[in-house]
Amino acid sequence: AQSVTQLDSHVSVSEGTPVLLRCNYSSSYSPSLFWYVQHPNKGLQLLLKYTSAATLVKGINGFEAEFKKSETSFHLTKPSAHMSDAAEYFCVVSALNTNAGKSTFGDGTTLTVKP
Amino acid sequence: NAGVTQTPKFRILKIGQSMTLQCTQDMNHNYMYWYRQDPGMGLKLIYYSVGAGITDKGEVPNGYNVSRSTTEDFPLRLELAAPSQTSVYFCASKILAGGSYEQYFGPGTRLTVT
Numbered sequence: 437a438q439s440v441t442q443l444d445s446h447v448s449v450s451e452g453t454p455v456l457l458r459c460n461y462s463s464s465y466s467p468s469l470f471w472y473v474q475h476p477n478k479g480l481q482l483l484l485k486y487t488s489a490a491t492l493v494k495g496i497n498g499f500e501a502e503f504k505k506s507e508t509s510f511h512l513t514k515p516s517a518h519m520s521d522a523a524e525y526f527c528v529v530s531a532l533n534t535n536a537g538k539s540t541f542g543d544g545t546t547l548t549v550k551p
Numbered sequence: 552n553a554g555v556t557q558t559p560k561f562r563i564l565k566i567g568q569s570m571t572l573q574c575t576q577d578m579n580h581n582y583m584y585w586y587r588q589d590p591g592m593g594l595k596l597i598y599y600s601v602g603a604g605i606t607d608k609g610e611v612p613n614g615y616n617v618s619r620s621t622t623e624d625f626p627l628r629l630e631l632a633a634p635s636q637t638s639v640y641f642c643a644s645k646i647l648a649g650g651s652y653e654q655y656f657g658p659g660t661r662l663t664v665t
Contacts, residue, residue, distance in 0.1 A: 440593075468652045479641065480594075480656045487652050526593055530652065536601050537582050537647050538609070539654060541593035 438463040438529050442542035450550045455514040457545045459527035462508060469510040470528040470539075471501060480526070486510065497521070522549045553577050557642050557657035564632040564664045572627040572660050574642030582645045583625040584609075584654065585617065587638040594641060600625055632664045 443458040461467060471483040484495025491503040501512045510527060524546050530539040558573045576583065581602045586594035596609030600619040614636060616628040625644075629636060639661050643654040 470653055479658045482653050485653050530654075536599060536607070537645055537652070538584075538596060538599060541586075541595075543593045544591070 438465065438467070438531065438540050440527050440529050440540050440542040442525075442527050442545050444545050445543065446546045446548065448548040448550060449517045451519055452516050455512070455517045455521065455547065457512040457525050457527075457547065459510045459512065459542060460508055461510060461527070461529045463529055463531065465531035468530045469501075469503060470530070471495065471499070471510075471512050472526045472528060474524045474526065474544075476523075483512070483525075517547075517549045519549050519551065522547055555642055555644055555655050555657035557640075557660050559660060560658065561661045562663070564629075564662065566632060566634065566664060568632050569628070569630050570632070570662075572629070572640055572642075572662075574625045574627065574657060575623050576625075576642075576644040576655070577623065578644060578646070578655065579622060580644035580646045580655070581622065582647065583619065584643045584645075585615070585625070585627045586641045586643065587611065587636075588641060588659075589638050597627065597640075629662075634664050636662065637664045638662060 439462050441460045469486040472480040484493045486493050486503045494500045499514050524544045527542040528539050555576045584599045585597040588594050595611045598617040600606045606617050639659050641659050642657040645654045
């Protein structure tokens with residue numbers, strides 16, 4: 437079994453300030469973890485992924501996340517928010533090599549960026 | 552590569568009508584998935600397939616059917632549409648090899664049942 441909890445449904449930051457989107461997971465398998473971004477009325481774009489290699493993962497657009505097994509967390513960060521970062525963000529857990537690769541999505545975090 | 556394509560992009564159905572949502576991928580991925588996304592929510596798995604001829608239920612399969620006769624195609628059938636099926640539907644595919652593991656998503660189909 438696996439599950440994902442995104443700890444904040446809404447996060448609001450000012451442009452140029454840091455972003456932190458929190459994600460906790462549970463999994464009976466060796467997990468792979470992902471962050472996706474979805475802009476309004478658009479599809480999902482992969483930001484970054486963890487698949488059992490380096491625990492600090494760098495993604496696109498300056499985002500990064502750190503896999504912490506002891507805390508079962510995979511928080512997403514960015515040093516300086518940009519207006520274009522305003523979107524919905526989803527944390528996803530998937531079994532690495534079993535469970536038919538099925539993924540479980542968090543309910544999402546809406547990021548608002550104020551000028 | 553076109554990736555994952557879905558048709559139609561939008562559709563309005565009346566209650567009780569049926570329709571098929573099409574999904575095709577050209578990446579030779581063995582795993583394919585159908586999700587629905589309700590407003591303000593994450594994606595919920597409807598059905599999935601681990602290869603041609605093999606399908607299985609996800610979290611929310613009621614009211615839907617699928618088939619997988621080829622590697623490329625994974626259509627989703629709605630029989631007797633209900634307002635509760637109003638949602639955005641995403642198809643995805645992946646391959647569990649080569650250090651990849653992420654899903655590739657189609658652009659989605661926005662379905663309204665009235």
